[in-house]
Amino acid sequence: DGGITQSPKYLFRKEGQNVTLSCEQNLNHDAMYWYRQDPGQGLRLIYYSQIVNDFQKGDIAEGYSVSREKKESFPLTVTSAQKNPTAFYLCATIQGGRMNTEAFFGQGTRLTVV
Amino acid sequence: KQEVTQIPAALSVPEGENLVLNCSFTDSAIYNLQWFRQDPGKGLTSLLLIQSSQREQTSGRLNASLDKSSGRSTLYIAASQPGDSATYLCAVYSGGGADGLTFGKGTHLIIQP
Numbered sequence: 001d002g003g004i005t006q007s008p009k010y011l012f013r014k015e016g017q018n019v020t021l022s023c024e025q026n027l028n029h030d031a032m033y034w035y036r037q038d039p040g041q042g043l044r045l046i047y048y049s050q051i052v053n054d055f056q057k058g059d060i061a062e063g064y065s066v067s068r069e070k071k072e073s074f075p076l077t078v079t080s081a082q083k084n085p086t087a088f089y090l091c092a093t094i095q096g097g098r099m100n101t102e103a104f105f106g107q108g109t110r111l112t113v114v
Numbered sequence: 115k116q117e118v119t120q121i122p123a124a125l126s127v128p129e130g131e132n133l134v135l136n137c138s139f140t141d142s143a144i145y146n147l148q149w150f151r152q153d154p155g156k157g158l159t160s161l162l163l164i165q166s167s168q169r170e171q172t173s174g175r176l177n178a179s180l181d182k183s184s185g186r187s188t189l190y191i192a193a194s195q196p197g198d199s200a201t202y203l204c205a206v207y208s209g210g211g212a213d214g215l216t217f218g219k220g221t222h223l224i225i226q227p
Contacts, residue, residue: 006157033215042219090157094214101145101207103215105158
């Protein structure tokens with residue numbers, strides 16, 4: 001069954017703790033993206049990766065880190081430097097050349113600071 | 115920088131009505147536009163993809179149009195049903211990298227039974 005798997009679905013973080021969100025895909029897509037979604041603010045880009053072993057900062061990268069060691073995997077770490085991490089996190093892949101580029105999303109991880 | 119605006123932000127209509135959701139973008143140099151549906155607490159589900167050379171795409175009761183030169187797209191939902199209640203987002207693709215996908219904030223749609 002092809003798709004994007006995000007885990008866990010719910011995650012609770014204590015103050016000062018680092019947590020890692022998993023994103024795995026079996027669609028064989030090159031580009032992977034992490035977005036943060038807050039009520040009323042739409043989707044904001046955290047990090048993206050277009051090829052293995054390469055990634056770039058998005059609009060709100062501070063307090064986050066990523067790795068791309070395998071094509072299938074793009075984990076996101078929320079570090080203690082992120083002061084307001086409570087949000088819904090979405091992982092996406094993008095397929096295709098420019099004219100028929102299409103984005104696919106996972107089911108999201110809801111992170112809550114306790 | 116590309117900006118995408120969706121109007122209205124929220125919409126509530128009785129079941130059975132036809133309705134139109136609007137999406138506008140500031141830079142017409144796009145490769146395609148994609149409409150998504152998001153249910154509460156869920157990820158985004160792709161509804162329709164319109165390439166920049168196309169004028170419209172249809173899937174069942176959904177029809178999306180694209181006027182690239184004027185920077186506008188509409189999503190038409192025919193004979194609305196309570197199950198259509200969700201947030202609808204549009205996104206434009208302008209190329210690779212950080213400017214790749216730009217999203218609107220969505221239209222929160224409620225279909226009253």
